[in-house]
Amino acid sequence: MPVEVILPKVDMDMETGSIEAWKVAEGDAVKQGDILFEIGTNKAVMEVEAPASGIIRNLVPASGEPIAVGTPVAWIFQEGEEAGEAAEPTAGAPGTSLAVGRVAPQEGPLPSSVTTPTPSPSPQGGGESGAPMNGRHAAPTADGIRATPLARRTARLNGIAIDAVTGSGPRGRITEKDVLAHLAQAESAAPAPVAARAPAETPAEGELVPFGPVRRIIASRLAESMRVAPHFYMTAQMDMSALQALLKRVGPRIEKAVGVKPSLTVLLARVVGGILPRHPMLNASVEGDAARLHAAVNIGIAMERDGDLVVPVLRGAEGKTLAELTRDFGRLREAVASRSIQPADMRGGTFTLSNLGMFGVDSFTAIINQPESAILAIGRTVEMPVGRNGEIVLRPMATFSLSSDHRIVDGVAAARFMADLREAIECPEVLI
Amino acid sequence: MSTLTEAPVESAVRELTYAEAIREALAIAMEADERVFLFGEDVGVYGGAFGVSGDLVHRFGTERVIDTPISELGIAGAAVGAAITGMKPVLEIQFSDFVTLAMEQIVNQAAKIRFMFGGKAKVPMVVRLPGGSGTGAAAQHSQSLEAWFAHVPGLKVIQPSSPHDAKGMLLSAIDDPNPVLIFEHKLLYKTKGHVPEGDYRVPIGKAAVRREGRDLTIVGSSIMAVRAAAAAEKLAEEGIDAEVIDLRSLRPIDFDTIAASVRKTHRLMVVYEGVKTMGIGAEISAMIAESDVFDFLDAPIVRLGGAEVPLPYNPVLEKAAVPQEDDILTAARRLARGDA
Numbered sequence: 001m002p003v004e005v006i007l008p009k010v011d012m013d014m015e016t017g018s019i020e021a022w023k024v025a026e027g028d029a030v031k032q033g034d035i036l037f038e039i040g041t042n043k044a045v046m047e048v049e050a051p052a053s054g055i056i057r058n059l060v061p062a063s064g065e066p067i068a069v070g071t072p073v074a075w076i077f078q079e080g081e082e083a084g085e086a087a088e089p090t091a092g093a094p095g096t097s098l099a100v101g102r103v104a105p106q107e108g109p110l111p112s113s114v115t116t117p118t119p120s121p122s123p124q125g126g127g128e129s130g131a132p133m134n135g136r137h138a139a140p141t142a143d144g145i146r147a148t149p150l151a152r153r154t155a156r157l158n159g160i161a162i163d164a165v166t167g168s169g170p171r172g173r174i175t176e177k178d179v180l181a182h183l184a185q186a187e188s189a190a191p192a193p194v195a196a197r198a199p200a201e202t203p204a205e206g207e208l209v210p211f212g213p214v215r216r217i218i219a220s221r222l223a224e225s226m227r228v229a230p231h232f233y234m235t236a237q238m239d240m241s242a243l244q245a246l247l248k249r250v251g252p253r254i255e256k257a258v259g260v261k262p263s264l265t266v267l268l269a270r271v272v273g274g275i276l277p278r279h280p281m282l283n284a285s286v287e288g289d290a291a292r293l294h295a296a297v298n299i300g301i302a303m304e305r306d307g308d309l310v311v312p313v314l315r316g317a318e319g320k321t322l323a324e325l326t327r328d329f330g331r332l333r334e335a336v337a338s339r340s341i342q343p344a345d346m347r348g349g350t351f352t353l354s355n356l357g358m359f360g361v362d363s364f365t366a367i368i369n370q371p372e373s374a375i376l377a378i379g380r381t382v383e384m385p386v387g388r389n390g391e392i393v394l395r396p397m398a399t400f401s402l403s404s405d406h407r408i409v410d411g412v413a414a415a416r417f418m419a420d421l422r423e424a425i426e427c428p429e430v431l432i
Numbered sequence: 433m434s435t436l437t438e439a440p441v442e443s444a445v446r447e448l449t450y451a452e453a454i455r456e457a458l459a460i461a462m463e464a465d466e467r468v469f470l471f472g473e474d475v476g477v478y479g480g481a482f483g484v485s486g487d488l489v490h491r492f493g494t495e496r497v498i499d500t501p502i503s504e505l506g507i508a509g510a511a512v513g514a515a516i517t518g519m520k521p522v523l524e525i526q527f528s529d530f531v532t533l534a535m536e537q538i539v540n541q542a543a544k545i546r547f548m549f550g551g552k553a554k555v556p557m558v559v560r561l562p563g564g565s566g567t568g569a570a571a572q573h574s575q576s577l578e579a580w581f582a583h584v585p586g587l588k589v590i591q592p593s594s595p596h597d598a599k600g601m602l603l604s605a606i607d608d609p610n611p612v613l614i615f616e617h618k619l620l621y622k623t624k625g626h627v628p629e630g631d632y633r634v635p636i637g638k639a640a641v642r643r644e645g646r647d648l649t650i651v652g653s654s655i656m657a658v659r660a661a662a663a664a665e666k667l668a669e670e671g672i673d674a675e676v677i678d679l680r681s682l683r684p685i686d687f688d689t690i691a692a693s694v695r696k697t698h699r700l701m702v703v704y705e706g707v708k709t710m711g712i713g714a715e716i717s718a719m720i721a722e723s724d725v726f727d728f729l730d731a732p733i734v735r736l737g738g739a740e741v742p743l744p745y746n747p748v749l750e751k752a753a754v755p756q757e758d759d760i761l762t763a764a765r766r767l768a769r770g771d772a
Contacts (some may be wrong), residue, residue, distance in 0.1 A: 149727045150728050151522070169731075288692060
């Protein structure tokens with residue numbers, strides 16, 4: 001049975017590749033592991049090895065044009081096999097349908113993951129599908145991938161193609177652990193530079209910018225959150241005089257001590273960390289039919305990096321001083337900016353703060369960062385006329401909007417949190 | 433000797449054997465309700481082949497503890513008739529293997545009468561069935577036939593694993609207006625455990641989580657729940673955190689408890705003494721695979737069942753034909769490590 005050579009998927013967000021140059025010619029004898037051709041992606045050029053030994057037939061000429069991943073680009077015939085068989089090879093024989101060569105990186109950054117698909121045939125031998133496979137459809141479809149249902153589910157929820165994940169289980173089976181490892185890698189990997197794309201003609205409907213791995217995760221997670229969590233929103237205006245005065249007073253001292261100036265966001269993390277232990281349902285996660293009440297308060301701070309959303313986590317906010325949180329946050333912010341942030345720093349959040357006040361936004365509502373149960377959106381602080389003791393006075397006011405997951409947070413619980421938040425913001429001494 | 437022994441101290445933990453617990457349940461039911469009577473081969477003067485009925489014939493007389501001829505079909509038919517006419521028979525099949533002779537009355541009559549008469553007749557009978565291997569009683573006295581009956585709508589099938597549950601579930605079975613089969617593992621009769629005094633009920637159809645764990649779920653009933661719990665303690669020493677579910681009841685089956693557990697652990701092993709093929713393990717595996725819990729499986733489901741042979745007389749082979757604690761340990765290690 002001839003062995004098919006397909007255009008392999010050598011990077012997780014890769015849908016097409018190009019044949020830059022063949023290293024063998026029609027009719028050449030090759031040994032398994034010989035370099036067959038150079039594949040071009042938008043990141044690098046790599047070499048593709050022969051999946052089997054034999055004679056090269058029916059190779060697709062190198063054109064540099066994009067070819068869909070999984071397209072057969074050549075066949076390797078065993079001695080005595082007829083060339084005509086290539087037109088209608090049959091599936092099911094060991095090693096045919098997924099015979100992708102190992103890929104040896106040649107230059108450029110290492111791909112975040114090199115696919116090593118497992119051979120498709122079942123251990124029972126042959127005949128799992130008697131249907132003849134048209135060469136055009138011989139792509140490594142999900143059907144040929146050995147993965148557990150949980151691994152597939154986790155991949156689906158995180159917007160990962162299952163065939164991009166390398167399995168570590170028996171016979172290459174992909175388990176949830178492998179998907180999570182892949183996800184961690186994708187989170188820490190830098191997004192691909194898109195600049196090297198061919199100057200294709202700009203279609204009338206505008207440029208199509210494919211999702212990078214981070215955007216794909218954001219898209220899938222936030223869509224999932226809106227789907228599973230019934231959001232409800234609660235808004236309150238709070239007087240920021242006390243916090244502003246406090247920042248003015250202790251800011252310089254903290255900056256002197258830890259080298260970073262405390263920001264309003266960190267101060268609010270400190271305030272929220274101080275009151276959340278009294279509101280367990282807002283520091284909880286839905287797990288099946290139960291709510292997991294977290295012992296620690298780990299506050300995610302929504303940040304932007306190169307157009308993508310990243311949420312580093314301030315750990316142990318329930319027991320840290322403002323100086324400690326300022327120091328921690330300084331480290332996280334620097335790591336985000338320098339792209340050295342580790343996946344571990346973005347995991348385990350129990351509550352999220354999103355502050356867009358610096359852009360002049362008055363107020364907004366945020367989507368809950370699953371599996372957390374609430375997120376607090378903070379608008380700008382602006383002087384507004386308010387009534388105090390029968391007089392109209394100007395006060396620095398900010399609007400706080402809490403989004404809660406009604407599966408575990410009820411209106412009264414959210415309102416109690418808002419009341420405690422107001423008390424702590426307007427009189428931070430209560431936290432002492 | 434403590435000087436305090438004169439004080440009326442109620443012993444905190446009263447221990448009974450499984451057989452004693454069943455006898456106590458029978459006595460409580462018979463005292464409370466004169467319609468309850470025992471029926472079976474050698475249940476009277478001899479006290480039962482496994483000594484379960486014991487002295488009950490002396491306490492309740494030969495009218496209520498009745499020795500029968502050796503005719504399982506006849507006994508079962510008489511019990512069905514008695515139940516329909518308002519009595520509450522508790523029938524003992526000397527070895528559960530012999531129930532094959534009584535299939536017609538149990539499956540074709542007892543299970544169906546209530547339905548075929550639109551609820552106008554009911555069959556409140558209990559069949560006690562000593563079953564299982566491990567006593568060197570060979571192929572015709574060692575089987576685990578519970579899955580046969582769990583296949584029949586209209587029957588309830590229970591398999592308590594502890595003296596506590598044996599008493600409480602038997603009392604629930606006697607209360608039940610439907611035919612209930614209680615499979616009692618012969619090796620459990622002499623096991624001891626805490627049994628509360630007096631009258632209490634353990635519901636039919638509710639599994640018990642014997643040990644909570646995160647790494648895998650082991651489901652079993654009767655002696656397999658006991659072996660699984662013992663294996664889980666050893667696994668814990670190796671850092672494998674197994675959750676053990678004691679099914680207690682096969683029909684109705686408590687799927688929700690299994691589902692919640694698998695949703696958490698992502699790995700399922702079903703252990704049962706009956707022949708592996710077409711058994712309880714197949715049913716539970718299929719229930720999980722059909723449900724939304726499918727998406728939470730991170731490894732193939734493992735079934736550990738009896739070998740595909742008539743149970744051997746040779747004690748070494750007999751042990752080898754049925755899952756033992758070591759088999760559970762080995763399979764659980766593989767499943768937890770991801771080698772399965």
